[in-house]
Each structure stands twice: as C-alpha cells, then as structure tokens.
Amino acid sequence: MDASQQEKLFAGARLRRLRRELDLSQAEFAETLGISASYLTLLERNQRPVTARVLLALAESHDVDVRSFAAESDRQTLSDLGEALGDPVLKGSDLDARDVRELADAHPRAAEAMARLFHAYRDASANAAELAARLADGNVAGTGSLLPLEAVRDALDAAQNHFPQLEEAADALREAARLDELGRTQGLHDHLRRQHGAAVRVYDDTVMGGTLRRFDFHARKLLLSEVLSPAGRDFQTALTAVLLDCADILDASTARAALPDPVAARLYRANLAGYTAAAVLMPYDTFHQSAEAAGHDAETLSHRFAVSYEQAAHRLTTLNRPTRRGVPFFLMRIDPAGNVTKRFGGGVIPFARAGGGCPRWPVHDAFRLPERTLTHWVELPDGTRYVSRTRAVARPLPGGGAALQAVVLGCEAQHAARLGLGDSAPAPIPVGLTCRLCERRDCAQRAYPPLQRTLKVEPHTRPVSPFAFS
Structure with missing residues (x-):
C-alpha cells in the first residue's frame, strides 16, 4: 500500500452514526452535503474515501469537528478486539494489533460484530462458571447476566449520549x-x-x-x-x-x-x-451557556442548577448537539471496591469490559478526601493524554448512613483550556486501561501480565514489575 492510499480517510461508520443522530434519511443527509444519495451509500460502506469537500460540508452544515473524523478507527472497538485476541480461544490465530486496526478501519461493522460476539461468549462463559459453582454448592438459584447492561452502554455510546x-x-x-x-x-x-x-x-x-x-x-x-x-x-x-x-x-x-x-x-x-x-x-441551551462560562466545572453547575454533583457531571456528557457542542467528556462512577457502577465513554476513551482499572490512575484518592475535586493528568500507552476531575460524593442510604462513590469526569488534554486549566500541563501519569491490556514493562503496580504476551519466569532476576513477559 503506497502513501497516498494510507492517507485516504474511510469513515463510513462515523458518517452513518452522525446521520442517525440527526434522524435524516440518506437522501436528506446527502442533500445537506451537496452529494448524491448513491455516493453517500458508497461512503457509508467504506467503498469511497471521505474527501476534503465532504469534510468541509460536514463542518459548515452540521457544525461537525472534522478532527473527530480523522481518527483512524473507533478506540472502544479496538480495545474490545484487543481483549478478544488475548482470550486463550484465539491464541493460535496469529493476529496482531495491525490486523485488528485494519479490520476496524476497513470493515467497522464486522469489527463491531466480532467484539459483540466476544462479549456474548465471555458473558455466557462467566454465567456457566457461576452456575457450575452454584450447582457444586447445592445452590441452583438463577444468575443474572451483564450482557443487557453492556448492550445499553454500547447503545448510549453509539448515540454519543445525546437524544x-x-x-x-x-x-x-x-x-x-x-x-x-x-x-x-x-x-x-x-x-x-x-x-x-x-x-x-x-x-x-x-x-x-x-x-x-x-x-x-x-x-x-x-x-x-x-x-x-x-x-x-x-x-x-x-x-x-x-x-x-x-x-x-x-x-x-x-x-x-x-x-x-x-x-x-x-x-x-x-x-x-x-x-x-x-x-x-437543566435545559440544554441554558446549561451549555453556563458550562462554557464556568469552565465546565460540575460543582459550580450543581449549585447554579440546584442539582447533585453527579447529575451536573452526567449532564455535561450529553452536550453533543451538532450545532452547539460542549466538551466531549467521558464519565465513570466507581465504588470503594473498584466496581464501575456507571460508565459512559462516548468515543472519548475506551474502557476495559472486564477486570479492574489501572492502579496508577489515582481516582481512589478521592475516597480519602470526600467532597473535594481532584485533578489528574494521565497518558495511555498509545500516547493519548487526558485530564480528569474526580470527586467522592455521598449517597444517603435507606435505613441510615451513606455510601461514597467516586465520580470521574474527563476529556482529552487538548480541551484543558476550555476547563480553565490553561495551556501548560504537568507531566502526565502513565496509565493503562487495565493490567490485562497494558504492555508497560516498568510498572511496579502491575497486578497481572498482559493477555497477549507470554509470561517469563527468571529465578535469578527480579524486575521492577512483578511480572516479566516477552
């Protein structure tokens, strides 16, 4: 493949997703872009690359940030496929990261289908193992499935949490x-x-x-x-x-x-x-205007609109109207045990579907300082940098007492100025999505070796990481 082919932009899945968000037919969407419906069909099927003229029409007609279309492929899909390839059932497939990226770029719907199939397989395997354990203990009570929850999260992400x-x-x-x-x-x-x-x-x-x-x-x-x-x-x-x-x-x-x-x-x-x-x-226009004026600070907005901190933070993730966008945020809610009880990525950051988070991302520090907002700068192994705000909030419980949960609201570091954080940033903390998907060799806090690497045992050598791998 020559350089000119490598520079071509295929973004059919993203075009199709935008059209559905706008609730337009192919003919209506094509008219707004000044192209024919048949040509739009070819674009959506990745049979033609997206040209500069189409990108300009997207920016002018729908206030689209064309940089989002320059991403080579959907990060969450890549993360899901990477997790799938690390499963023992695919160990002999000889697929590598470049194969995965080429699949996601050229056939995004097939890539999404493969990732969805792996989720169903993993969920079914987990349920079967749990049922076997229950039978062994003489307890045959029914077991629930995480699959509906994952399906809902994926549907919200596909709509960018904006309706x-x-x-x-x-x-x-x-x-x-x-x-x-x-x-x-x-x-x-x-x-x-x-x-x-x-x-x-x-x-x-x-x-x-x-x-x-x-x-x-x-x-x-x-x-x-x-x-x-x-x-x-x-x-x-x-x-x-x-x-x-x-x-x-x-x-x-x-x-x-x-x-x-x-x-x-x-x-x-x-x-x-x-x-x-x-x-x-929190009506859209009023909230969007206040968010821009307040540096998208959820605490300030919670006071201004008389809502909880978590409600204000969640509303910030929904400001994706094509003609009046807010900062593209991701949101997580984590309990003290490390369980992710709410998650929204919106294409901003990929999430691991299973396993704990990264111990180097100090979101749990918020539990030691409840009702205070902590700011962290982090960097994923692929070099993408993010800034996050984390706050532990108390939720009253029936019968008395309260439960603490950490709300993490973040975005790519390029938006830091809109958050009132200035253009200069401290050195980011190197983090991963989860130990199973992270291949950093020098992490002293690693809990598991990466899925796609072979564990090496050197009896006379002790590296900084608890695990050495090929």
Missing part, C-alpha cells in the same frame, strides 16, 4: 409545567396535579420500606422518601412526570435502538427517562 427528540420533549414538558414562572418544585407538583390528578407526598423511611420513589396509581400519589435531598426529590418528581407525559417518545426511542432482548430494552428506556428528567431540570 434530540428527548431534549425537545423535555423543553415541552418544562414549558407545560411553567417551571420558569412557578419555580421548579411548585411547577412540577402543580403539573402532576393538573395533568394527572396526582399529589406529591414525602414519607419517612420506615413507611417507604427502603424505596426512594413509588407512584401509587390507585391513590394517585407520588410517594418520595425523606432520605432524598431536595434536589433528589425534584429529580424524582421530574422523572415521574416524564414517565407519565413522554411514554410515546420513550417507546419510539427505545424501539430505534433495536436492543437484543426485553431486559436490555427496559433498562435502556429507564436510562432515557432519566436523561429526559435531567434535561427538564
């Missing part, structure tokens, strides 16, 4: 409830009473029996737990209004995602309802 139809529905609900006129709490309560004959009542934890929210259709009451903060009560009230008012748009958006099973579809719909409720409390 124009839900934003419009949230604006319409906000106007119908007269929130700007009556105030958020009164407006939501009055709307539920006028439109649905429902009252809002707060009960103590013993009455709620550990439930934070319950809508009683028979008594026409929304029951909220006293454990919820005022911001939490408003969010749960808005969520109830969304579920009652926006059922049709939630159903249609869920159907478009074409998720693999009913459990995943219900979980996805619940995520969309939460997204819409957040948009009711």
